Amino acid sequence: MSDERTLDLLEAKIEELKQLNVMDGIDLSSEIAKLEKKLVELRRELYANLSDWERVKIARNPKRPYALDYIQTIFTGFYELHGDRMIGDDRALLTGLAQLNGQTVVIVAQQKGRSTEENKERFFGMARPQGYRKGVRAMKLAERFGFPVITFIDTPGAYPGVESEEANIGGAIAESLLTMSQLRTPILSVVIGEGGSGGALAIGVADRVLMLENAVYSVITPEGAAAILWKEKDKTKEAAAALNLTAEHLSELGLIDTVIPEPLGGAHKDFDQTVEALKASLVGFLNELRKIKLDKLLDARFKRYRSIGSYRELGVSEQEAYSEETAPSGDAPVEEAPDE
Amino acid sequence: MSIFKDKQYLRVNVDKVPDESLWMKCKACGELIFKRRVRENNNICPNCGEYFFLTVEERIEMLVDEDNFDNISKSIEADDPLEFVDRKSYQERVEQAQGVTGLPDAIVVGRTKINEVAVILGVMDFRFIGGSMGSVMGEQICHGMETAIADKCPFILVSSSGGARLQEGLFSLLQMAKTTAVRAKLADVGLPFISIMTYPTSGGVQASIASLGDIIIAERGAMIGFAGRRVIQHTIAQELPSNYQTDTFAFEHGAIDRVVKRDHMREELSTLLSFFAEVA
Numbered sequence: 372m373s374d375e376r377t378l379d380l381l382e383a384k385i386e387e388l389k390q391l392n393v394m395d396g397i398d399l400s401s402e403i404a405k406l407e408k409k410l411v412e413l414r415r416e417l418y419a420n421l422s423d424w425e426r427v428k429i430a431r432n433p434k435r436p437y438a439l440d441y442i443q444t445i446f447t448g449f450y451e452l453h454g455d456r457m458i459g460d461d462r463a464l465l466t467g468l469a470q471l472n473g474q475t476v477v478i479v480a481q482q483k484g485r486s487t488e489e490n491k492e493r494f495f496g497m498a499r500p501q502g503y504r505k506g507v508r509a510m511k512l513a514e515r516f517g518f519p520v521i522t523f524i525d526t527p528g529a530y531p532g533v534e535s536e537e538a539n540i541g542g543a544i545a546e547s548l549l550t551m552s553q554l555r556t557p558i559l560s561v562v563i564g565e566g567g568s569g570g571a572l573a574i575g576v577a578d579r580v581l582m583l584e585n586a587v588y589s590v591i592t593p594e595g596a597a598a599i600l601w602k603e604k605d606k607t608k609e610a611a612a613a614l615n616l617t618a619e620h621l622s623e624l625g626l627i628d629t630v631i632p633e634p635l636g637g638a639h640k641d642f643d644q645t646v647e648a649l650k651a652s653l654v655g656f657l658n659e660l661r662k663i664k665l666d667k668l669l670d671a672r673f674k675r676y677r678s679i680g681s682y683r684e685l686g687v688s689e690q691e692a693y694s695e696e697t698a699p700s701g702d703a704p705v706e707e708a709p710d711e
Numbered sequence: 712m713s714i715f716k717d718k719q720y721l722r723v724n725v726d727k728v729p730d731e732s733l734w735m736k737c738k739a740c741g742e743l744i745f746k747r748r749v750r751e752n753n754n755i756c757p758n759c760g761e762y763f764f765l766t767v768e769e770r771i772e773m774l775v776d777e778d779n780f781d782n783i784s785k786s787i788e789a790d791d792p793l794e795f796v797d798r799k800s801y802q803e804r805v806e807q808a809q810g811v812t813g814l815p816d817a818i819v820v821g822r823t824k825i826n827e828v829a830v831i832l833g834v835m836d837f838r839f840i841g842g843s844m845g846s847v848m849g850e851q852i853c854h855g856m857e858t859a860i861a862d863k864c865p866f867i868l869v870s871s872s873g874g875a876r877l878q879e880g881l882f883s884l885l886q887m888a889k890t891t892a893v894r895a896k897l898a899d900v901g902l903p904f905i906s907i908m909t910y911p912t913s914g915g916v917q918a919s920i921a922s923l924g925d926i927i928i929a930e931r932g933a934m935i936g937f938a939g940r941r942v943i944q945h946t947i948a949q950e951l952p953s954n955y956q957t958d959t960f961a962f963e964h965g966a967i968d969r970v971v972k973r974d975h976m977r978e979e980l981s982t983l984l985s986f987f988a989e990v991a
Binding site: 527528529531532533535536537538539540541542544545546548549551552553568569572573575576588589590591595596598599600601602606609610613614615616621624626672673676677679680681682683684685689690692693 | 786787788789790792793795796797798813814815846847849850853875877878879880881882883884885886887888889891892893894895896913914915917918919920921922923935936937938941942943945946947949951952955956960961964965966
């Protein structure tokens with residue numbers, strides 16, 4: 372089976388032929404048409420059989436549109452708001468006001484960088500406590516004025532460095548979760564690329580959760596799961612499959628509301644088409660949420676999260692066994708703790 | 712000292728514990744210690760003061776009034792929504808942990824009294840797959856808080872967890888949001904939530920319910936933090952300070968209210984609860 376790189380080469384060749392066609396006046400159009408048809412077929416075949424690990428690679432592809440690309444095309448007049456009023460301004464997590472179809476919304480978005488320089492500023496999209504605290508500030512502002520909140524999730528995870536821990540990153544994430552679960556205004560979240568663990572969920576508690584087709588959302592990266600559970604670095608492919616992290620799997624499991632289709636080859640192959648699909652979905656959900664009374668909306672949000680979980684009843688004999696005090700004490704072997 | 716010359720001494724091999732059912736070796740000071748004395752000392756080394764793990768039963772016994780614990784945990788156990796298999800199947804891991812701990816999952820919640828004050832208490836057991844929070848733990852914590860609301864009494868949670876239960880994928884991650892949503896209800900009705908962080912309180916548990924206590928107390932020797940050392944070194948290869956993510960680190964940076972010795976914890980809770988006597 373062909374991979375994305377071969378297809379990109381073929382695409383480049385077709386472009387070359389088109390140039391020749393124009394320059395030399397030789398008619399290659401039937402050849403070009405044939406090749407283009409072949410390219411579409413190959414790409415369709417490739418994407419129909421994409422492994423979950425390959426999906427992760429698409430989600431992380433630096434050519435993929437980032438939050439600001441969507442913000443600048445879907446909304447008008449994005450007006451960025453800076454700073455958490457305590458430590459500083461985190462550039463990995465953006466907040467601001469904007470308009471969607473003439474109505475004001477508050478945007479909270481994780482932003483990756485493309486160049487080394489940009490990534491130095493954006494911390495590869497990994498927000499620090501001041502980022503999440505800025506997000507909370509923006510969400511409370513939205514609540515005060517009745518603006519809906521739209522969040523864009525695209526992060527490998529919260530920034531795991533010393534300065535993050537010093538400023539209590541865990542507490543900042545928890546505070547953001549709490550704020551969102553109580554926020555008296557509609558919230559939409561869309562995973563546009565990588566939904567990396569607690570750092571992603573921190574801005575992902577919402578009335579509707581959307582995912583782009585090639586986005587992923589997971590409790591841990593496949594690399595992390597391979598290292599911790601398989602204890603082998605090269606098991607990332609297996610880990611990616613086991614984690615059920617694709618939009619399709621998560622939709623089947625009922626953990627997200629909708630999957631927004633992407634053009635063949637990923638969002639970057641036809642940005643306009645992706646924007647159109649995402650915008651239509653956001654507008655549709657927003658209109659739906661606006662019609663719901665706030666008390667009902669909050670009630671439904673609570674029920675949504677209260678009911679998440681997968682467990683089963685204990686059998687009668689097991690219940691009896693556990694009601695007796697049978698636990699051995701002290702020095703039993705301890706399983707290694709997961710890191711996330 | 713010539714009198715010691717050529718004298719034959721009896722050699723004792725301290726690397727070998729003579730009778731493992733009676734004796735243990737302290738992992739910190741290396742001293743051979745009598746297990747019963749360790750147990751009587753709340754699993755603290757009588758020689759050097761090192762803390763050993765407490766089982767759920769031991770922790771409960773240490774904190775609550777004598778013979779006063781009604782296990783109200785829902786009778787549920789882990790399902791396997793993703794049919795997860797790594798080197799072992801998730802089912803196998805759960806069964807093994809159940810065998811070791813005698814518990815259905817990594818937490819027990821109960822209705823109890825601390826110095827005559829009625830509370831709902833949740834206690835995690837680290838031996839159960841690293842005390843990780845999956846769907847069962849999320850549900851039990853919510854059930855505990857909801858019972859506290861029904862009983863109009865405080866909720867106390869003793870955390871000992873590496874974070875989210877990886878084998879349940881996004882179901883586990885979302886338990887952070889679930890427990891947080893119910894925690895908000897507890898605040899709505901004005902009931903106190905005391906969070907006790909023990910060794911270790913990290914990952915998804917630290918970044919959700921454990922950090923949302925009205926009061927947060929760390930047990931001495933606790934490890935508190937979001938991203939584990941391995942994650943940090945793997946991601947950004949940063950040098951870490953020696954007290955990194957310890958109880959003192961969390962305390963010095965203002966993440967917690969107090970650090971309390973294990974053997975003072977019951978007294979501490981009793982004092983703390985007395986301030987809330989009028990509200991709960």
